[in-house]
Structure formats: C-alpha cells, structure tokens
Amino acid sequence: MEKRNAIIIILDGLGDLPVPEFGGLTPLQAAKNPNLDRVAAAGACGLVLVAGGKAVESDLAHLILLGYDPVKDYPGRGPLEALGIGLELQPGDIAFRGNFARVDENGVILDRRGGRKIPEAKELASSLDGIAVEGHPGVTFRAMHSSEQRLACALRGPGLSSNVSMPNNVRTGVRASECVPLDGTPEAKKTATIVNAVVRKAHAILESHPANKERASSNQPPINALLLYGPGEARTVTSMKDLFHVDAACVAGNGLIKGVCKYVGMVVLPCDGATGTASTDLDAKVEAVARHYKDFDVTLLHVKATDSFGHDKCCEKKKAFIEAVDAAIGKLLGKIDLAKTFLFVTGDHATPCVVGNHTGDPVPIAMAGPTVIRDHVTEFDEANCAGGYLGRVEGKYLMAIVLNKLDKLRKFGA
Amino acid sequence: MEKRNAIIIILDGLGDLPVPEFGGLTPLQAAKNPNLDRVAAAGACGLVLVAGGKAVESDLAHLILLGYDPVKDYPGRGPLEALGIGLELQPGDIAFRGNFARVDENGVILDRRGGRKIPEAKELASSLDGIAVEGHPGVTFRAMHSSEQRLACALRGPGLSSNVSMPNNVRTGVRASECVPLDGTPEAKKTATIVNAVVRKAHAILESHPANKERASSNQPPINALLLYGPGEARTVTSMKDLFHVDAACVAGNGLIKGVCKYVGMVVLPCDGATGTASTDLDAKVEAVARHYKDFDVTLLHVKATDSFGHDKCCEKKKAFIEAVDAAIGKLLGKIDLAKTFLFVTGDHATPCVVGNHTGDPVPIAMAGPTVIRDHVTEFDEANCAGGYLGRVEGKYLMAIVLNKLDKLRKFGA
Numbered sequence: 001m002e003k004r005n006a007i008i009i010i011l012d013g014l015g016d017l018p019v020p021e022f023g024g025l026t027p028l029q030a031a032k033n034p035n036l037d038r039v040a041a042a043g044a045c046g047l048v049l050v051a052g053g054k055a056v057e058s059d060l061a062h063l064i065l066l067g068y069d070p071v072k073d074y075p076g077r078g079p080l081e082a083l084g085i086g087l088e089l090q091p092g093d094i095a096f097r098g099n100f101a102r103v104d105e106n107g108v109i110l111d112r113r114g115g116r117k118i119p120e121a122k123e124l125a126s127s128l129d130g131i132a133v134e135g136h137p138g139v140t141f142r143a144m145h146s147s148e149q150r151l152a153c154a155l156r157g158p159g160l161s162s163n164v165s166m167p168n169n170v171r172t173g174v175r176a177s178e179c180v181p182l183d184g185t186p187e188a189k190k191t192a193t194i195v196n197a198v199v200r201k202a203h204a205i206l207e208s209h210p211a212n213k214e215r216a217s218s219n220q221p222p223i224n225a226l227l228l229y230g231p232g233e234a235r236t237v238t239s240m241k242d243l244f245h246v247d248a249a250c251v252a253g254n255g256l257i258k259g260v261c262k263y264v265g266m267v268v269l270p271c272d273g274a275t276g277t278a279s280t281d282l283d284a285k286v287e288a289v290a291r292h293y294k295d296f297d298v299t300l301l302h303v304k305a306t307d308s309f310g311h312d313k314c315c316e317k318k319k320a321f322i323e324a325v326d327a328a329i330g331k332l333l334g335k336i337d338l339a340k341t342f343l344f345v346t347g348d349h350a351t352p353c354v355v356g357n358h359t360g361d362p363v364p365i366a367m368a369g370p371t372v373i374r375d376h377v378t379e380f381d382e383a384n385c386a387g388g389y390l391g392r393v394e395g396k397y398l399m400a401i402v403l404n405k406l407d408k409l410r411k412f413g414a
Numbered sequence: 415m416e417k418r419n420a421i422i423i424i425l426d427g428l429g430d431l432p433v434p435e436f437g438g439l440t441p442l443q444a445a446k447n448p449n450l451d452r453v454a455a456a457g458a459c460g461l462v463l464v465a466g467g468k469a470v471e472s473d474l475a476h477l478i479l480l481g482y483d484p485v486k487d488y489p490g491r492g493p494l495e496a497l498g499i500g501l502e503l504q505p506g507d508i509a510f511r512g513n514f515a516r517v518d519e520n521g522v523i524l525d526r527r528g529g530r531k532i533p534e535a536k537e538l539a540s541s542l543d544g545i546a547v548e549g550h551p552g553v554t555f556r557a558m559h560s561s562e563q564r565l566a567c568a569l570r571g572p573g574l575s576s577n578v579s580m581p582n583n584v585r586t587g588v589r590a591s592e593c594v595p596l597d598g599t600p601e602a603k604k605t606a607t608i609v610n611a612v613v614r615k616a617h618a619i620l621e622s623h624p625a626n627k628e629r630a631s632s633n634q635p636p637i638n639a640l641l642l643y644g645p646g647e648a649r650t651v652t653s654m655k656d657l658f659h660v661d662a663a664c665v666a667g668n669g670l671i672k673g674v675c676k677y678v679g680m681v682v683l684p685c686d687g688a689t690g691t692a693s694t695d696l697d698a699k700v701e702a703v704a705r706h707y708k709d710f711d712v713t714l715l716h717v718k719a720t721d722s723f724g725h726d727k728c729c730e731k732k733k734a735f736i737e738a739v740d741a742a743i744g745k746l747l748g749k750i751d752l753a754k755t756f757l758f759v760t761g762d763h764a765t766p767c768v769v770g771n772h773t774g775d776p777v778p779i780a781m782a783g784p785t786v787i788r789d790h791v792t793e794f795d796e797a798n799c800a801g802g803y804l805g806r807v808e809g810k811y812l813m814a815i816v817l818n819k820l821d822k823l824r825k826f827g828a
Contacts, residue, residue: 017787018786026787047803052814053818054814070827074827359821359823386787386802386803386804386805387790387801391806
C-alpha cells in the first residue's frame, strides 16, 4: 500500500451539553462549522468515550488517545509539564507542577492563580530556581516558568520519593495543605520535609522580591506564594516509534500537552504562534502541520481554548472559538489531499459550559481519507455523530483505528 | 452545579423479539406508548446489553445496572430474597429461596409451583418456621412466605457452608434433586445433610397439615413439598452511598428486587399497592416515586409483570401491560420537571414471548433531563432506540452515565 499520513486534530474539552442560551443546542451544534461538516460528510463519524465514560484530565486523556495505559504509563503531571516546557529531568528527579498564588499573612489562599495573568512570572520563577535546600546536601531545587501562573519545578538528589500527598489546592479561603509522606519510607519523609521547606523559603523570597515592591507601588496585590502539586518521578515510556512503528509529531502550545507528546517520543514541531490560549495563532498552527505532516506518519494538532471556555462557562466564546478553529481547518483542507491523507478530528474530553468542568460525556469524532467508509452523517456535532459509522468507540481504540488506516497494525495471530 | 435527581424506571424483561401475531413487531413496537415515546423524543436513546450480551437473571441484572460486579458482589438468591421480604439474617447464616410444590408418593415433582396461587402459603410457611434440626445442636431453621409459591428460608448455627448443590428444580416428572456438598469440607457435608433432613421433615409436616386436609375436601391437590434452591451465605457489600456518594431509594413489589436494593443500601420506599404482579397498583408506585424522589439522588422504580408475561408467552398481555405502565409514566411526567430531573427508562433483560425465558438480546433505553443531548429517536422500541445517541451500551456502564449526569463522577487523574 502506498505510504499514507494521518493528521489528528484534538480540540481540548470539545464535547459539550445542551446550553439554554442556545435553545438546547451545544456550542458545537450552535456554531457554524462548514469545514468540520465537510470532513464529517466526506467520511465517517462517531462518539469517543475517551476514558470509557469517566471524566478525565487532559494529560491522561491524551495518553489514552495515543494508545497508552493511563494507569501503568502515567508519570504524573509534574514530569509532563517539565518535559513540555523544557525543564530537563533525569531519571529519579521528582517533578511538580506549580502555581504562583496570593496568600494572606496566615497562609490562607486568597487567589490560587495570582490573577492568572502575571507579567512578572518569569522573573519570579528565576528567583526560585536553584534556591538552596538546607540540611540536605546534594539535593537541588529548580523552577521554570511555563505559562500564565504555571511553573514546573523539580528536586534532584539522593533519597527522594514521589509518594507524597500534594493535592492541587483549588479552594480559596483555606491554608494550602502541607506536603505529607504517603508511606513510612525515609525517602517519602525526606521529600515531604524538603517540599515544605522549599515552599516556606519561596514565600520569603517572593514577599521581599523587587517585582512585588513594584506591584505594590502600582496598587497591585503581591504574588507571594508557590503552590506545588502533581508530584511524579521522571521516567521514560516505550516510544510510539517502538510501540507502533510510527514517526509522530505534534503542534501544540500548552505545556502539559507538549509534555505528553514528548513523553511518548513525538517531535514537537516549532510553531511560534502556538500559545495554548484563545489568542493562539491558529493559522500558524495549521501552517506548521501542513509544512511537516508528510515527514511523519502521525501529526497531532492540539488546540486548547475550547476547554478553557468550557471551564469558564463562556458558551458564546466557546462557540466563536470553534468557528475560528473551523476556519483554520478550512485552510488546512486546502493544503492536504484527502485522497491521500487521513484526517481525524475529535476532542480529549467534554468540558460542558453548563458544568464548568470535565465530564464523562463522549466527544464527537470525524475521520476522512482514502479508505474511509462514508456514512450518512453530514454535520459534525454530538447528536449527529452518534449515528455514524464509528458508533461509540472507547478512546483506547483510537490509535488502533489510525494504525489500521496507515496499515501499521500487526496482524493478530500472524 | 445545581443538585439534580435521577429516576430510573426498570421494566423487568422488557426486551422482546418479533411476534408473528403482531406481524413481526415486538410487544413494545405493537404497543401504544405515547409517554415512553415522549421521553425518547425529549432525550437520548440506545440499547443496553445488560450482561454484555448474555442472558441473565433479574437479581444479577439489577446488580450490574446498579454498578456492582455480578461475580464478586453476588451473595446468591437466598440471601437476597430473605433481605427483600424481611427474614432477618446474620453474617454466616445460609439462606435459600424456596418453592411450595406438589410431589407424588415417590417424590416425583408434579407441579413445581403448586399451582402458583396458594392461599394457604403463609400458613404453610409458618408451620415450617423453626422446625427442629435433629442431631445438630445449635442449628435452627427458619421459613417465611414471600409471594405466590415462594418462600425464603435460612439455617443458622455453627459449621455451615453455602457450597452445596441446590439447583432450581424446574422439571416436572422427575424426583427433586438431593442437596450435595460441592467440596470435601465437614461444613458442606453437614449443611447438605441438614438440608435433606429439613426437606424430608417439611414433606411430612405438609402431608399432614390441616390446610391440605381442607384442600382435599374441596378436591384441590395437596401442597406437600418444599423445594429449596439458590443457597448463599448472608453477607454485606459496600453501599451505593460509600461507593458512589449517592443516596438511593427504590419502589418495588418483587421480594428479590427489594432484596437487591436493600443489599446495596437503597431505601425501600413504602408502597402498599406494589405486589410484583400484573395486579400491582402502578399509580401508587409512580405516586410513591413522585413523593420521595427529591429526597434521593437516585430513585429506582421496578415493574415486574412485563417479565412474567414474557415467561408465560402472553404477548397480548405483555403489550397491554406495557401500555398500562406507559399511562402511569404519563402521570409521573406530569409530576416531575425534566428541566431539573433526569429520567431513565429501560429493562433488566429481554424475556421474549416467543422464547418464554430470558435471552441475551439488548433492551431499549431512553434518558431525558436537563443536560441530555437530544438525538433523532422519537419512538421507544427495540429498533428505533438502536439508532440513538447512546448506541449499544453495556449494562455495567449505566451507573457511570447516571453518576456523570448527577455530577457525582470523580475525575480520573485528578
């Protein structure tokens, strides 16, 4: 068979539920998306139960869709964020995701994201990078700014463990929880002690940081706390190349998703305009895909803001962003040949605007390409895709469908 | 998210197959059920493969639909029937389901249900309750009438086991099978010996019972045998509250289903007219649901006679009963607000009239409520529901769908 390429477009949190303002339609149903409809009409549709009907985080969802085991193969959010933004890790390093936050004099959280937009975030992160871990020789701490209020941090040194409790502090009005060892090993106790000391020291450094003095002079509240969560030990996993015999690449702006892609051995393609936010340069992203997809068996294009608008319950903005993505996909369709290329469009989970969080509802999928059976679905949305050729398919089977189309699936029993 | 409630209506043995008298339609297709169609049209439909395509008993089917493991969590029919009708059990008790039956002088079964309608059943059961278990000090036997020919029985005492063979004697013209130990333990041997002694003693008591003398005087055959089956050791299981963080209740007339519901920690709501038969008071049952469902996250309404008519191959009666249930659901729809409440309607298995027993065929499901995607299905039956949003869904995923709608599903990876 002639060599084919596949492009997989994932709209984060695409799935949704009836919105009263839209007369009971979902944002995707309410949106004008002629290009997504074109893909649906050209090929086959269905609904993806990404985690078998469970609500799921985006990093796990992507691991599942890429054919990995979300329990066995998941290293934790910290190592994935670090990988994604280029904080170099060695096996045994313990990495965390971090948030810059604002706390009062008793450590009570006032804003767990420090207002989200923090111009000084990079500078503040630098001031925490390499701070001394007193009393624990050989242990170093690193910090690197990711996006908005987010950082990746890591501990390196002897006798550390990731088996410590570090929940994401999502509530305001309470003190941030301390790091607690989850087993009786000296490693877990040592790590918890170090994490708590680092967090205290970070608080002191941030309190007296010149950037916060400048913020005070312009009546802005201080960014005075570091919240750490998602601990995990740096590790590797069998690459997509070794597992599925495919060369794979991605275009993404979000650090965590870039981390997942690097983790499974995908090439993260350069794309300056990709920010992982609503202001991302969608044209630049599809241009990056169009320029490189023929060099890879599988190219993943990730778009984040659909999810963010779902979290923020902004159904109009979610609808408008879907329309913007649709326009960009229209440009991509002008650059690829569906007689030779497979195109998959789906989401990684539902983030319904009426809920404001991830749910277990399925997400629509459309696929088109040279050997795709054409079904009767001509509109790409939650209700119409339900009647398509693919039916309801669990997320863990997506890669099998892709590999099958690429003729990369080993024959069972052969 | 605002607190929501879910109502799940289960029509026992609802699923069916084409009936020649109906020109190849199923009883549900042939029935006029405008209210079930209304639910279908308002929301999403599908087909439930309750046990993944296998034929399944009603108690197991309900356990599966309620999110339990039918192998690991199943205690046996005896303990469930006992729980359902209020025969109090302690851990370690061995419970059985029983039938009053009629045998000839050689113990050959003439009618395994003693004609089903036995006015003297309660009196006969009392005469067996507490009969002495000779030669086994400390072991007691209890019997309590359930419905029609059915009883729940239990042994209590030291050194008993439920690992004994006690099949349901469904054939007439043969002797009832003896109870046989299924392993070499003294406990299994002792239990088998006691069961066989109790059954012989019950035969003697029933033969000489005044009620049978009265039956003889009016030319009715005697009820002279006790058939025991479904042995199981009384045990507990994690409640729905602990497992899923939901408060759950049920309205049911059938003892076994009430037993399943109590077993998983549901509140059995009072409903005098619920009999578990075709003469059940459907209006009283929906009234009980309407009165209480707001106090619970999940309220289950069980209706039995659809199954009984399937067993008896009475397709006209099954159709008519479906229409009666539909009318009752119409009254329920007048009392609940689908903008705030989730309504699920389905069956626990198929009992096709042309077969007269449970089969593995899927059963239709419709769900409606505030965040349900509306699909194109407008008629609630086996063929139309197949094209709906839910597609084919395994029974074990029903509770995940319900919990997802109620926002009770924990996020995977969080």
